Amino acid sequence: MKNLFLLLLLGLLSLNISAQESTLPKVMLKTLDGQSFNTSGISNDGKPIIISFWALWCKPCQKELDAFNESYEEWQKETGVKIYAVSIDDSRSTARVAPLVKGKGWEFEVLLDPNGDFKRAMNVNMIPHTFLLDGSGKIISQHTSYFEGAELELYEKVKKLAAKK
């Protein structure tokens, strides 16, 4: 009962807050060569940003990233979009992430979130989970799961964002 009351209060509290577009939480991640990377460093000179959560054990994630990679050159030329792929693999497989990324020839930035800190801060329940951010780092839209062709819808949104600027 008390818990319920607490929940209600929190609910009221959140109603009291005028809706704000979310920006990125600050979390420490690792780069593929073991260096620390603060998510406040995710930026792209005012152009759109895509952040995609994935893992080695997630086939649809890799299909999505393969699809991004096939068009990345073209997307970058047209809109300047930058992609960050955040691997949530834990220490059982973090060492295998860099070889897979290079082996697949992925051209975008890849970051490691070995204990799911960024995943939790971004409220990601399932992967793949992809966020689209505008140039100021505000989250514009997000999508979970990947089906063949879903990258086209995402890219339409990227184009709209790039044109707005």
Add this chain to the structure above:
Amino acid sequence: MRKLLIIILGIFCLSTLYAQDLFNNATVNGSFQTDVQFYRPDATIGIYDSTIAGRKIGINGFGNMIFTLGKFKAGMRYEAFMTPIAGFDPRQEGNGFPYLWASYTSDLIEITAGNFYEQFGNGLIFRTYEEWTLGYDNSMNGMRVVIYPMKGLTLKGVYGSQRFFWQKFERNNRGIVRGADAELNLNDAVAGWESAPLRLTLGASAVSKYQRDADPIYNLPENVGAFSGRVNLGAGNFNFMTEYAYKINDPSALNNFIYHEGQAILSSLSYSQKGLGVVLQLKRVDNMSFKSDRAISANALDINFLPPINRTHAYSLTAKYPYATQPNGEMGLQFQVNYKIPKGSLLGGKYGTGIAFNYSQVNDIVRNQVNDTTSIGQEGTLGYTTDFFKVSDHIFFRDINFEIDKRINSKLKAMVQYMNLLYDIATIEGHTGEPAVEAHLAVADVTYKLSSKNALRVEAQGLWTKQDEGDWAALMAEYTIAPKWFVAVADQYNYGNPVKDHRNHYYTVSAGYTRESTRLALTFGRQSEGVVCVGGVCRQVPASSGLTLTLSTNF
């Protein structure tokens, strides 16, 4: 509790009256998920009314919320397992707020009070994490401080007790965990090294567990210390990482109360360039189970994480026999090559061809008698002596797999995989006396694009073995309309089961709708019994039959 409510009420009133501006800068985000399972009796796969035992519906659900105001953050997660879905620990049954926290973060310091997750290095002596879908959560309840005293240096300190299902911490009902970690990145810390060709990171940690010794026979260590050191060295396309961990004697239910010390080492060496990645990983674990209650052997209250380094498979049959780390002792090796045959070459074709090869093997360690009168692993003794570099002939697990993926034309994509498996089911699943499973597996996964948004995907799998449940075949067809709809039908057929009556079909029909980050999926059919391993923990899923509904959203 009442005080807390008054404070929150106070904040609420204040915010309404005076602090509109302050709260205009605040944000709230969160997520929800509910999994509902409706069971039905299914005599062919051995599910009777008595098996369900009245629990016709299982529901697992959580709601997560994070409140941010400048440098201040607070969060909570509410969970309700009522009753837990089949396969979850019955002790999960309950509801409440297992995860409540508040934190303050500046450039110099980060303080968290309440529940938190943390990992030191690779987690060999400390890792708390949650895997909600598996019902695993060993979060700390206490405090954490992270300090950044200078560029390149990170110091962490933690203390508290760990989550044990819904049981509240009380004096002496489980251990207390304290730990500290330091990580130094020399390229950031030393002036002039920023762009040095070598990238060097060093780390060290110490963890101590306090648990009262109430044992009537043995004199047990009340404070168990564990220490670890790690190095990460990058040079050009090469990267080398190693971590070594040591734990003082820690007699427990899991190691049969022996006074042996614990050791673990994890190393990897990798080479990556565009189109090619190679990695070799080695590990040795000796008596390294570390729990905040020495009396339990269940999958809970782990202080550390001993990563299984073999490949985690993603198809139902290739994942049927997954390896789980043997904390009492193992030596493992893992080797992987990823190569992309370039576009335009003879084998690469128009789009290039991806190749992956993976080999992993895990053996037991060699144990020798301490002296002539003590048997190996005898309770209350030093247990055994062991040679660090000797590998036992006893193979726990071996997986050799080879994978090719290729885009054939603008519409057709295919992936084929072969896997050869050796799985010591007696050790890994505790099926004493059963012979090791030797199996061949093959998978084909083909996607055909019907239009820019419509696609058909077909997955065919085979598992051939003379042991355990014999041969299996699986077929799945999935139709997707990107980015919102999917419908799939699948069947797993245990056609080679040595017991004729057990040659069952496990069919499922599923459909789902996703909009933005809201996803609703329905599955109807039979789930075959098996081990589900995700994120380092494994769970035995019993055969089930019925309807499953999953709803997930994020805001």
